[in-house]
Amino acid sequence: MVFFKxxxxxxxxxxxxxxxxxxxxxxxxLAGVDLDVYPGESLVIIGGSGxxxxxTLKCIxxxxxxxxxxxxxxxxxxxxxxxxxxxxxxxxxxxxxQNAALFDSLSVWENVAFALLQNKKTxxxxxxxxxxxxxxxxGLKKDVADLYPADLSGGMKKRVGLARxxxxxxxxxxxxxxxxxxxxxxxxxxxxxxxxxxxxxxxTALTITHDMKSxxxxxxxxxxxxxxxxxxxGTVKELDKTxxxxxxxxxxxxxxxxxKMEIKADKA
Amino acid sequence: MRLRNTGFIAFITLIGHVLxxxxxxxxxxxxxxxxxxxxxxxxxFYGKALLRQLIEIGFYSLPVVALTTxxxxxxxxxxxxxxxxxxxxxxxxxxxxxxxxxxxxxPVMAGLMVAGRIGASMAAEIGTMRVTEQIDALSTLSTNPxxxxxxxxxxxxxxxxxxxxxxxxILGICGGYMIGVYKLxxxxxxxxxxxxxxxxxxxxxxxxxxxxxxxxxxxxxGCYNGYHSKGGAQGVGQATxxxxxxASILILIFNYxxxxxxxxx
Numbered sequence: 001m002v003f004f005k006x007x008x009x010x011x012x013x014x015x016x017x018x019x020x021x022x023x024x025x026x027x028x029x030l031a032g033v034d035l036d037v038y039p040g041e042s043l044v045i046i047g048g049s050g051x052x053x054x055x056t057l058k059c060i061x062x063x064x065x066x067x068x069x070x071x072x073x074x075x076x077x078x079x080x081x082x083x084x085x086x087x088x089x090x091x092x093x094x095x096x097x098q099n100a101a102l103f104d105s106l107s108v109w110e111n112v113a114f115a116l117l118q119n120k121k122t123x124x125x126x127x128x129x130x131x132x133x134x135x136x137x138x139g140l141k142k143d144v145a146d147l148y149p150a151d152l153s154g155g156m157k158k159r160v161g162l163a164r165x166x167x168x169x170x171x172x173x174x175x176x177x178x179x180x181x182x183x184x185x186x187x188x189x190x191x192x193x194x195x196x197x198x199x200x201x202x203x204t205a206l207t208i209t210h211d212m213k214s215x216x217x218x219x220x221x222x223x224x225x226x227x228x229x230x231x232x233x234g235t236v237k238e239l240d241k242t243x244x245x246x247x248x249x250x251x252x253x254x255x256x257x258x259x260k261m262e263i264k265a266d267k268a
Numbered sequence: 269m270r271l272r273n274t275g276f277i278a279f280i281t282l283i284g285h286v287l288x289x290x291x292x293x294x295x296x297x298x299x300x301x302x303x304x305x306x307x308x309x310x311x312x313f314y315g316k317a318l319l320r321q322l323i324e325i326g327f328y329s330l331p332v333v334a335l336t337t338x339x340x341x342x343x344x345x346x347x348x349x350x351x352x353x354x355x356x357x358x359x360x361x362x363x364x365x366x367x368x369x370x371x372x373x374x375p376v377m378a379g380l381m382v383a384g385r386i387g388a389s390m391a392a393e394i395g396t397m398r399v400t401e402q403i404d405a406l407s408t409l410s411t412n413p414x415x416x417x418x419x420x421x422x423x424x425x426x427x428x429x430x431x432x433x434x435x436x437x438i439l440g441i442c443g444g445y446m447i448g449v450y451k452l453x454x455x456x457x458x459x460x461x462x463x464x465x466x467x468x469x470x471x472x473x474x475x476x477x478x479x480x481x482x483x484x485x486x487x488x489x490g491c492y493n494g495y496h497s498k499g500g501a502q503g504v505g506q507a508t509x510x511x512x513x514x515a516s517i518l519i520l521i522f523n524y525x526x527x528x529x530x531x532x533x
Binding site: 061095098099101102114115119164 | 402408
């Protein structure tokens with residue numbers, strides 16, 4: 001996938017974060033994140049655990065309120081919008097959660113069609129038809145549709161989660177550690193699925209991961225988050241040539257280097 | 269002298285911490301309750317979710333509530349008889365059973381039972397949804413968790429606990445009747461006539477009002493504790509305990525306050 005920036009797109013990023021800050025108690029998780037994601041590109045944020053990757057996503061989704069800074073979607077500052085408007089602005093963001101976060105009281109197809117069933121504009125039969133279509137897109141057969149999330153393996157859950165995220169044809173999709181907890185082969189299958197579904201939808205994708213293999217496969221551009229700030233950004237090709245010691249250490253997965261792991265467990 | 273001073277300051281600090289935490293928690297709870305009430309009253313309403321909760325609370329709690337109120341009515345008849353017979357006032361048994369069951373025993377017993385059954389399961393279910401990110405997922409699917417998860421539960425609690433208490437009223441009085449007639453050898457028709465004569469609508473209405481308040485307390489606290497649970501399985505366990513304990517205490521406190529309001533003498 002090659003990413004072309006046109007004049008227009010450089011003017012208006014799909015998502016723009018400017019100087020985003022968020023602290024939990026005394027712990028500053030985001031210390032001023034600046035990030036532009038352009039329409040149609042796939043941006044991957046890499047970084048160790050506890051560097052604020054998930055918090056960044058949750059701030060954009062409106063699940064967390066940043067302490068300061070701006071979040072713009074399509075040029076609209078969503079933090080200043082009233083609640084209803086904000087919900088509308090974030091409504092066309094699909095999200096694949098780390099552990100899929102499927103509703104375990106609902107069957108697979110009801111999970112996939114959840115948003116359609118809730119807005120009450122689609123009938124159940126129609127919604128099921130659409131859900132089956134989306135399930136087929138992620139490589140799941142018809143007979144999975146009536147199972148419950150508890151009956152599925154990790155990889156299948158991720159696929160169902162992906163089908164649910166794309167069910168409403170969103171123009172922005174977030175992926176939270178899409179390959180965590182999967183074997184290498186299933187990871188690659190999910191990576192391929194992410195690439196193809198994002199391409200099919202023409203959506204803007206924002207992925208957070210610490211799996212470099214996955215990052216290389218999914219990304220048009222990669223940004224590295226460290227101690228609450230974006231410290232490096234570039235394409236996959238630039239990634240291999242970079243002299244940035246932080247990025248080099250992270251790619252190599254080495255314990256030696258400028259990044260010192262905090263032993264204390266913190267919420268990412 | 270210096271040591272005592274630092275000790276004193278540490279003590280004051282501790283009080284400050286406890287107080288601040290208390291006010292923070294109270295404020296958080298009040299905001300949660302306000303938001304819950306707002307979403308209970310404004311559309312969209314999720315009819316299917318509400319129906320499920322109505323059945324869960326009303327139908328499946330029925331056996332527990334029926335048993336407890338039946339035995340409560342029976343034991344109150346027995347105790348009243350042993351107490352009142354000393355003053356040859358056995359005739360008051362029917363009235364005491366009636367008043368005790370409708371005003372106090374049925375609402376409080378049913379309330380505590382439902383708190384144990386429903387409050388705990390709500391806290392556990394919503395808590396698990398919180399720690400597995402299912403609540404976040406709801407938001408990303410354009411569904412407000414307050415509307416979809418919390419409002420149906422709270423509404424069902426406010427409607428169904430009074431229904432349970434009404435059934436409990438009847439069964440409690442039946443329990444008293446059974447003991448009165450079959451064990452204490454009262455005349456069956458006299459007992460029924462006594463009961464009917466002393467039956468005041470206000471007794472039943474006050475009990476049902478209490479029940480509605482208890483229903484709100486149980487479901488709102490169950491949801492609140494689940495919604496704010498964190499930290500995996502242990503957090504969910506903690507939320508469940510907190511839901512049951514706080515609801516039980518509040519039921520007993522509000523029972524007193526409501527009794528004062530209804531029967532202010």
